[in-house]
Amino acid sequence: MVDPVVEVKNIWKSYEIKRWGFKKQSFYALMDVSLAVFKGETMGVLGESGCGKTTLGKIILDLEKPDKGDVFWFGKNLKRLSKKKYNGFRTKIQAVFQDPYSSLNPRYKVVDTLLEPYFINIEKNKRKGLEKAEEVLSLVGLRKEVLNKYPHALSGGERQRVALARALMVSPSLIVLDEPTSALDTTLASQILELFKDFKLKFHLSYLLISHSLPVITYLSDWIVVMYLGRIVEICKKDIFLKINHHPYTLMLINASPDPFSPKPLFSKKVRGEVASALFRPSGCEFHPRCEERENFCSKKIPQLRKISDFHYVACFKR
């Protein structure tokens, strides 16, 4: 069996925050999260703000350390990886974030932004680096004139293309895409999504796509992971998304998503409540205060992620 490109097993991550200015309190941003992304596949992580998506992305990128649990790159546990191996793998896992403006250095011209990772990770050869830069720019649909521009002279769509080009400079295996199109207008967003899809096929790239938008997730993903308050509540293969009996929270997200082409009217009065604060986690199933299908026992026990089929896992007592 081939190893996944990245895998996390039973990840727990807590943060501390100060409440009312004096007392520190810790809470879990991720609880017992496991998933694996294979070569050429896109894992879409769907959920509302605060559910832990970015934290999960950072742990996969090794920008944050979990309290408990293991992270694997190409089948190797990060805890037992030599420095040399680590650095080799490091360049294979790249990221593109929501706001390309803050992730691009404002004092770097595009050419420097692109060459830096190449020099550090591939080789310090200016001629070859520039060749590569021109190649990836044309891949992301930018002309080479932008090489001499600063980020502020680019539009939002162009900046996001530069961020993607930078990731491609080191020929990665997987890119973590954290809300990559959320700051863009619809027509621009679709162009960027189209690029992602293109590269996935062309280079057999894997993605961990993080988004709060159902249409974005279903557009690009092979697998869909739904998170609620730091836990995975459902995992399914995209192909069967329309056909299966979803977790009640996934159903709520589907009902709330304003799909302009849906044959059913949007307003059904089925969606209610708000996500609880991670500081005051509801007992048992964390979704129970908002769940239409809850039973008495739902507030007493925590439902575990259970296998329904090879392509579908749900954490709900009623599935």
Add this chain to the structure above:
Amino acid sequence: MPFLEVKDLVLGLKRKNVTLVDKVSFSLEKKEILGILGESGCGKSLTGFSLLRLFPPGIAHYSGDVIIDGGSLYKLSEEEILKLRGKKVAIILQDPLSSLNPVLTIGEQIEEVLKYHFNLNKNERKERIYRLLKEVGIPDPEIRAKNYPHQLSGGLRQRAMIAMALAGEPELLVADEPTTALDVTLQIQILELLSELNQKKGLTIVFISHDLGIIRWIASKICVFYAGEVVEMAHTEELFNNPLHPYTINLINSYPREGKIKKILKGGVVNIYEKPEGCRYFERCENPCKDGKKSHPELISVKNRHFVRCFRYG
């Protein structure tokens, strides 16, 4: 006579005589919801604020007229306009914290509005505050009225802002991307609330959004903006079944549908400071017409209440 009529609204900057909103005209019947759709920077918010005769600093000239319920907004004195704001027409924004005062409780803020517009005694005002909070779906109004904005969750804050906007009993509500910062499950609840206020209380709404999906479901009539102009206007069903302007078609086709995007076209926002002299969509138009290069198309009526600004339909 329509309830709201906007006629040749023009807003401009001093610098190089830049116009940001260019001869925008539309009208709206009472109890209708008009959706204003367009990408960021196309002039939606400026148009929205103009409906209250509010202009941000920097706007050096404006012309045209906004007529609400037969009265011209732009002919009123400063004093008259103050009386009208909040009472005839109110606005809600994306960020409730920008319209709520952090050092006053929700109840106190609503009371201010009530004091300004109505002659009520203390008890009547209290009753009214509770009724308003209840109406916008805030549970335990007696308790919530005593909360400061930061003590409320995101959803309750948005509702409190709506309650405040409704306190003057406006007939027209301008909603400028009121759900853009919210998660989808909260967004839909706020949309449902606005739709209910429209149906039950006959509130007329101008709803501004960049999101095709939201406009599709909330609005009965849609104005599509591009680069400061209205490029298409029609009833919602008509616009979706039979979009005419190449930009509208592009917007609809680039929205992921059942996991697929139909068509991706050239992107890029026009530079509002260097607008092309001809058709403003020329650069992005998939099949630009000859005339579009040099001449500027007018908004014309193609059929019954369907308007478009494009030479193809001349």
